Amino acid sequence: MARSQARDKPPARPGDLYLDLHRHFGWQVPDHFNIAMACMRRWAEQLDTASRTAVIASAPGRSPRHHSYAALMDQANRLSNALAALGVQRGDRVGIVLPQRFETAVAYMAVLQMGAVGMPLSQLFGPDALEYRLHDSEAVVAICDQPSLSALLGVRERCPLLRAVIGVDGDGTPEGMRADLDWGDLLAQEPSEFDPVNTRADEAAVLIYTSGTTGNPKGALIPHRALIGNLSGFICSQNWFGFDPVDAAVPSKAVFWSPADWAWTGGLMDALLPTLYFGRPIVGHNGRFSPELAFDLMQLHGVTHSFLFPTALKAMMKAVPVVRPRYRLKLQALMSAGEAVGDAVFAWCRDQLGVTVNEMFGQTEINYIVGNCALLWPAKAGSMGKGYPGHRVAVLDGEGNECPVGVPGDVAVHRLDVHGDPDPVFFLGYWKNEGATRAKYTGDPSDSWCRTGDLATRDADGYLWYQGRADDVFKAAGYRIGPSEIENCLVKHEAVANAAVVPKPDAERGAVVKAYVVLAAGFAGSDALVKALQSHVKGMLAPYEYPKEIEFIDALPMTTTGKVQRRVLRLQEEERARLRSAIQKKAPRRKNDEGLRRNGA
Incomplete structure (x- = not known):
């Protein structure tokens, strides 16, 4: 059986095994798979x-x-x-x-x-x-x-x-x-x-079209070997998926469920296929997601491992703040991806679900590359984690150089692992689009970095901190604003079910911070609540980060994979700004016309 494994068995000791795993890990990819x-x-x-x-x-x-x-x-x-x-x-x-x-x-x-x-x-x-x-x-x-x-x-x-x-x-x-x-x-x-x-292991297996946020959607061609490349991330994010972390021959009962659609990378490559790879059962629910449904399914089927988007976790946290009196769960591990979880949801998962949520990051083209594994190395609330064993991950600037600690840059993965062997996780290219494929990489084709277009900073311990998509980060009054931190802060308020932060064009400051807020059940929008939410953010973040404007809406625009479409809201704000500008340009002309009429002209 083809698998990814350590070159030598990791030492049987508690504590942070991250460096040991990376040092000893190597890919085993057969020619045919x-x-x-x-x-x-x-x-x-x-x-x-x-x-x-x-x-x-x-x-x-x-x-x-x-x-x-x-x-x-x-x-x-x-x-x-x-x-x-x-x-x-x-x-x-x-x-x-x-x-x-x-x-x-x-x-x-x-x-x-x-x-x-x-x-x-x-x-x-x-x-x-x-x-x-x-x-x-x-x-x-x-x-x-x-x-x-x-x-x-x-x-x-x-x-x-x-x-x-x-x-x-x-x-x-x-x-x-x-x-x-x-x-x-x-x-x-x-x-x-x-x-x-x-x-062959490098033969095409799956063609998944990306969301197409700019231009037409691109078809990412995924090889059979990519599943092998996913395994180290799946095992780590699922806290070894029911196996003993040192002796993988010792399994325990595991049942997987995720609401992630099997038509997307998160459902197909992060849930269905890896679960079947390990010969375990997966719950396939053909129905709409709701917080209550999630709890009912996990309890009914004794779900031990799950992948839940941050938006799903936020909804579950708001619907059932205190879990244990109502539900008896058997959760052993929980992975989340798509957006930053934030420390409020992180704490709720730990205290109410009884698990430390392992945040993960990946893309259709290079999936399961960064994340946490609370069982083997400490998870930091809100962090994307570190590069999973077998993946050589860095934060790069525009010139292809690695960014210093704390400086935002593009998350990138090298074609070769730390031992110089090819990383099997890479896609084959975009379907009938060689130009887009070439643009995804920096450097020589055989010795290159694949850029994700997602921004992050790296701390002194090697953990990555998500800053948003390159086109989500903006400047307001000269300050660089990452929306995730502000959104996380807003969700901590009892009145907020979900939030999205975008720039609102402003003639003097270039842009101001604006928040779109979905209210929790039992709350109504008002000027008083706007001031309360602004004060809430001011008291927790930097003064320039609080939203100068808040708009209450019934639901945020979401992708089918559960990600907030900030781009939709940003374009809406830009269109509103154009309309305001057009009205202001017409206003002086109307005033002059009225003056001429009063003077009898």
């Missing part, structure tokens, strides 16, 4: 593990259903045969528009074991987003269930290479709105044996 073989077949083909639960399927109004690794392989083999009959070949892209459900895991395993490329597509995508990705990727088949079928069928004529649409749960669908092929009928007619393709 297939994600489906590692995540499904090696468990399903052994008598003692075939009956293990792979996926616990959950949905509102339905009893949970446990699906074994043997059942996963049976269904995946049938689907692989069906896709091959449809002409899907090695390297072809297959769109997967499915939520968290057993069939989603089946689809990925089927596509990957035949050497094709799985393309995750969110059910939240509208027709335009679906069309762009299906057309640009030249996908040949798409798999979806009922909620996405209408949008998919509506764009298929503009995707000429899309040969077939396979529909899950097609019973009762009106004529004219049905998929080309029904999942159940299709799999029933195919054999349950399939000979998997022996893919």
Whole structure:
């Protein structure tokens, strides 16, 4: 089995093992590696593990259903045969528009074991987003269930290479709105044996389109080996995922659940695939997230390990400030990413959930590269953590030099690890976009840094502190403002459920700090509350950081991966500024016109 491991076993002693792990860690990447073989077949083909639960399927109004690794392989083999009959070949892209459900895991395993490329597509995508990705990727088949079928069928004529649409749960669908092929009928007619393709480790496995905050979305092509590159981060962020940190042969029961959509890197590469890699069960809930649902699922299924976005944790903290009298949880580890957690949420996780949250940082292109592992080295509240074992991480300035302690710079990862060996976590490049791929790197192609576009500072202990996206950080009255610290401060106030900080254009100071605030239940916006929140921030941060203006809104604009879209709010402020300027320019003319009329002109 391909794996990442230490060159020598880490010493069995308590304390900060970070330096020891980095010094002894080395990658073991075979020439040939297939994600489906590692995540499904090696468990399903052994008598003692075939009956293990792979996926616990959950949905509102339905009893949970446990699906074994043997059942996963049976269904995946049938689907692989069906896709091959449809002409899907090695390297072809297959769109997967499915939520968290057993069939989603089946689809990925089927596509990957035949050497094709799985393309995750969110059910939240509208027709335009679906069309762009299906057309640009030249996908040949798409798999979806009922909620996405209408949008998919509506764009298929503009995707000429899309040969077939396979529909899950097609019973009762009106004529004219049905998929080309029904999942159940299709799999029933195919054999349950399939000979998997022996893919190379650096062969394409997944094509995930980035959010496209500037320009069109870019397709990041992820190789099979990237899963191996993820493992050190997954193990550390999940506090060894039920294994003894020194003797990895000693496992304990582990159950994973995360609300992260399996159509995104956070759900696919940080949850579904690594959980299956270790042969453990993952809860797949096909339903909307709510704080109460999160607690209910964790209690019902005895969830031991989880990945929860900061926005989810904030909502849970506000909904259930005191957890233990209401819920009996078995949490052993909790990872969070996407935004800074902040010390208020950090303390609530420790005191109420009974775990130290391990903050993590990564990108679709280079995932799981920085983070914490409270079991092996101290976690600092609000810190992104340190580079995970196997990854050579630095904070770089515009010239490619490492920034001194405390100076913000671009978080970057080197192609080679500390031993000079290739880091397997790297993506292959952007689909049909060599220019964007080249722009992602600094230095010689064989000896280069991959820049993330996320800003951070490094402290004297090597921990990174998130400052925001490069385009989120701004200057106000000459001061450099990182929104995360102010947002974290605001959320500590009992009246605030969530907050986003952006610059508001100002003629004299360039910009002033503005906060958009979502209020907690039971609170109403008022001038008095604005002053109270401003005083709250003034008392905790630097004087120039308090929001000069606060606007109360019902909900913040969010990406489908749970990140606050500050860019949307920033553009809104810029448009408002343009309108104010236009009105002011017209005002003197109107005054002059009125004066002329009074003088009889």
